[in-house]
Each structure stands twice: as structure tokens, then as C-alpha cells.
Amino acid sequence: xxxAPPAPPRSDRPPSFNKERDEFIQTFFNKGARFTQELLxxxxxxxxxxxxxxxxxxxxxxxxxxxxxxxxxxxxxTELETEKAQLLSEVREVEAKSSAVEMTYSExxxxxxxxxxxxxxxRQLHSTMNVSSAVRQVKxxxxxxxxxKTYAIFFLSDDATSLVRIASRGLDxxxxxxxxxxxxxxxxxxxxxxxxxxxxxxxxSRHEADPAACIPLRIADRVVGxxxxxxxxxxxxxxxxxxxxxxxxxxxxxxxxxxxxxxxxDADRQVPGIESFLEHGV
Amino acid sequence: MAEYACLIIEDSPMMRQLLVxxxxxxxxxxxxxxxxxxxxxxxxxxxxxxxxxxxxxxPIMDGLKLIRRVRTDPVHKDTPIIVITTxxxxxxxxxxxxxxxxxxxxxxIQAPQVIAKVKELLGVx
Numbered sequence: 001x002x003x004a005p006p007a008p009p010r011s012d013r014p015p016s017f018n019k020e021r022d023e024f025i026q027t028f029f030n031k032g033a034r035f036t037q038e039l040l041x042x043x044x045x046x047x048x049x050x051x052x053x054x055x056x057x058x059x060x061x062x063x064x065x066x067x068x069x070x071x072x073x074x075x076x077x078t079e080l081e082t083e084k085a086q087l088l089s090e091v092r093e094v095e096a097k098s099s100a101v102e103m104t105y106s107e108x109x110x111x112x113x114x115x116x117x118x119x120x121x122x123r124q125l126h127s128t129m130n131v132s133s134a135v136r137q138v139k140x141x142x143x144x145x146x147x148x149k150t151y152a153i154f155f156l157s158d159d160a161t162s163l164v165r166i167a168s169r170g171l172d173x174x175x176x177x178x179x180x181x182x183x184x185x186x187x188x189x190x191x192x193x194x195x196x197x198x199x200x201x202x203x204x205s206r207h208e209a210d211p212a213a214c215i216p217l218r219i220a221d222r223v224v225g226x227x228x229x230x231x232x233x234x235x236x237x238x239x240x241x242x243x244x245x246x247x248x249x250x251x252x253x254x255x256x257x258x259x260x261x262x263x264x265x266d267a268d269r270q271v272p273g274i275e276s277f278l279e280h281g282v
Numbered sequence: 283m284a285e286y287a288c289l290i291i292e293d294s295p296m297m298r299q300l301l302v303x304x305x306x307x308x309x310x311x312x313x314x315x316x317x318x319x320x321x322x323x324x325x326x327x328x329x330x331x332x333x334x335x336x337x338x339x340x341p342i343m344d345g346l347k348l349i350r351r352v353r354t355d356p357v358h359k360d361t362p363i364i365v366i367t368t369x370x371x372x373x374x375x376x377x378x379x380x381x382x383x384x385x386x387x388x389x390x391i392q393a394p395q396v397i398a399k400v401k402e403l404l405g406v407x
Contacts, residue, residue, distance in 0.1 A: 106394075109307065109393075109394055110394060112307070112393075113303075116300065116303035116393065117300060120296055120299040120300050120303065123299070124296045124299070127295075137296070140294060140297075141296070143389075143390075144296060144297055144390055144391075147389070147390040233368075233389070233390070236390065
């Protein structure tokens with residue numbers, strides 16, 4: 001058995017009221033729908049922002065990591081730079097030491113060469129008891145070791161009033177063969193016993209009135225002659241330290257070598273008897 | 283280490299001694315001395331030398347004649363030769379180089395200069 005649904009109760013409200021009610025409900029629902037849509041949009045926006053922030057965060061994390069690596073690299077670079085500076089400083093020190101050693105080596109080599117020159121000159125000077133040979137040795141020292149181009153060797157005359165030229169090179173024989181004991185620079189050097197040596201760099205173009213060097217020749221404390229180096233070879237612009245040593249050698253040994261050779265010749269090359277040595281023995 | 287032989291031909295005993303002293307500073311170099319060109323040739327005939335140092339102005343046989351003879355010697359035709367000349371002897375120097383000398387040194391000699399030239403020609407440090 002079926003029964004019909006009950007008929008809605010008949011409203012006794014006025015129709016205008018129902019319409020107002022329906023409009024209100026409609027408006028209410030519409031507002032709700034709009035609010036919901038706004039909420040959904042906002043939610044979507046917020047989700048989007050969250051996504052963006054997460055992405056930024058991730059990027060920042062990477063950046064921080066990268067910065068850290070850079071900081072480490074920079075620290076490493078600074079350390080390496082310090083190490084490099086230290087190594088360079090050490091290299092410079094070693095180079096300076098090496099340069100100093102090289103310089104010392106070169107100085108020692110030069111000193112050895114100078115000593116060898118002096119030894120050879122001294123040995124040659126006393127290697128002969130022949131007058132002309134002794135004079136030749138003096139000339140060789142002047143020419144080969146000192147580099148004299150024009151020069152003269154003067155000895156005191158027998159009457160001790162003048163200086164007589166006993167050997168020369170590159171000078172006119174007619175000139176300055178004999179000179180007054182007190183004349184000019186040569187006389188001054190003879191009287192004072194002190195060498196006069198030009199110290200400028202113009203030695204090759206010197207002349208007789210202004211010679212490159214005047215060296216007194218001594219036997220013990222007596223001056224018995226003078227060597228005059230008028231000019232030097234072209235490549236010898238100035239005297240070197242070793243030349244001063246040659247001058248000392250010549251000053252102290254040349255005259256005694258020549259005079260000893262002369263005396264030996266005068267004695268018919270006879271060695272004195274033993275008695276003459278015993279007289280002077282201690 | 284290789285040993286080198288050098289012949290010094292110089293009539294002046296003083297110069298010869300100086301050269302001997304200078305070359306004593308070169309390691310493994312054996313030095314023989316000769317008084318003049320003829321003596322030099324005699325020594326060259328009896329031994330092999332790696333270097334010749336010779337004066338130009340010498341009695342009996344001068345340095346130029348010696349160079350000419352050495353350059354025709356099958357044993358020593360390529361041996362380096364250093365000539366020692368005096369300042370004004372530019373013609374001699376030129377002639378010596380033309381005849382086959384390899385280098386020259388001008389008097390007064392400086393030991394370091396001689397050593398450097400000898401080392402250069404022997405190719406030793």
C-alpha cells in the first residue's frame with residue numbers, strides 16, 4: 001500500500017517575504033562562494049610563495065656552500081702566497097750568497113793571478129847575474145806585465161851629478177839621455193825617493209814632461225836611479241792595483257839585481273871565497 | 283774526465299811562466315812549453331795537442347809561420363790556436379786569423395782573460 005507524501009504546509013507568510021528570504025540566502029551563498037574562492041586563490045598564492053622561498057632557500061644554501069669553498073680557497077691562496085714569498089726570499093738569499101761567492105772566487109782568482117805575476121817577475125829578475133839580461137828582465141816586466149809603451153831606466157852617474165839613461169823604449173835616443181839630478185819630476189822623485197804615479201785614465205797619451213809614472217830605484221835605503229814610464233799601451237788606460245805592486249817590486253829589486261849582476265861581472269863572475277861569508281856569519 | 287793537452291810557444295821565459303801559472307787554473311789541462319816556433323813544431327810532431335797558445339814575435343820561426351805549418355799538419359790542422367799579440371800589431375793579428383788562428387790575446391795578458399779563452403776553445407766549463 002502506498003501513501004502520498006504529505007503536502008507541504010501551506011505558508012501563510014506573504015510572498016514578498018519568501019522572495020526576500022530567497023534573495024538573502026542567495027546572497028549569503030554567493031558571498032560564501034566568493035570567500036571560498038578568495039581563500040583558495042590566497043592559498044594558491046601562499047603555496048606559490050612558499051615554493052619560491054624554498055627555491056631561494058636552496059639557492060642560498062648553495063651560495064653559502066660556495067662561499068665557504070671560496071673562503072677556503074682564498075685562505076689556501078693566502079697561504080700559498082706566503083709560502084711563495086718565503087721561497088722567493090730564500091731564493092734571493094741563495095742568489096745573493098751565490099753572487100757573493102762568485103765575486104769572492106773571482107777576487108781570489110785575480111789575486112792568485114796577481115801573485116803569480118809578482119812571483120814570476122821577482123823570480124825572473126833574480127834569475128840572472130848578467131847585466132844585460134838583468135836589464136832585459138826589467139824591460140820585460142815593464143812591457144809585458146805593466147804594459148809600458150814608452151819608458152826609460154835611469155841610473156845615477158859615477159860622479160853622482162846626473163841621471164844617465166841605461167835603457168829605454170820608444171824614446172828618441174838624442175833626448176833625455178842624461179839629465180840633471182834635480183831637474184823636473186824625475187829629479188824630484190830621485191831626491192824624495194817617493195814614486196809619482198798618474199791616477200787618471202789617460203795613461204796612453206802621456207808625454208815626457210808629464211809621464212804616467214816615475215819610480216825610484218833603491219838599493220837598501222839609497223836611491224840610485226829612476227824608472228820613467230812615459231806612456232802605456234792603448235789598452236792600458238789606467239794602472240791596476242797589481243801595477244802598484246810591480247812598481248814596489250821594481251823599486252826594491254830592479255836596482256839590486258842590476259848592480260849585483262854588474263859587481264859579479266866586475267869580479268870576473270867569481271863567487272867570493274868562503275872567508276868573506278864567514279866574516280859576516282852570526 | 284777528459285784530459286786536455288796544451289802547447290805554449292813563447293820565447294820570453296817570463297811570459298811562458300805567466301801562461302803556465304794561468305793555465306794551471308784550468309782543470310785537467312796538461313801544459314807543455316816550447317821556446318820558439320821550431321821547438322813548437324818539434325813538440326807537435328811528437329805528441330797530440332788539443333790547444334796551441336803561441337806568441338807572434340819570436341826568433342827562428344815566428345808565430346805566423348808556425349800557424350801556416352800547423353794548418354797543413356794532418357794531426358793538428360783543426361787544433362784551436364790562440365795567438366798573443368802586442369797592441370799595435372793589428373796587421374799580425376789579422377794575418378794570424380786569416381791563416382787559421384782561432385783567437386787572440388793582447389799583451390799585457392790578464393790571467394782570467396787567458397783562462398776564459400782557453401776554456402771557450404776547449405769547450406770546458
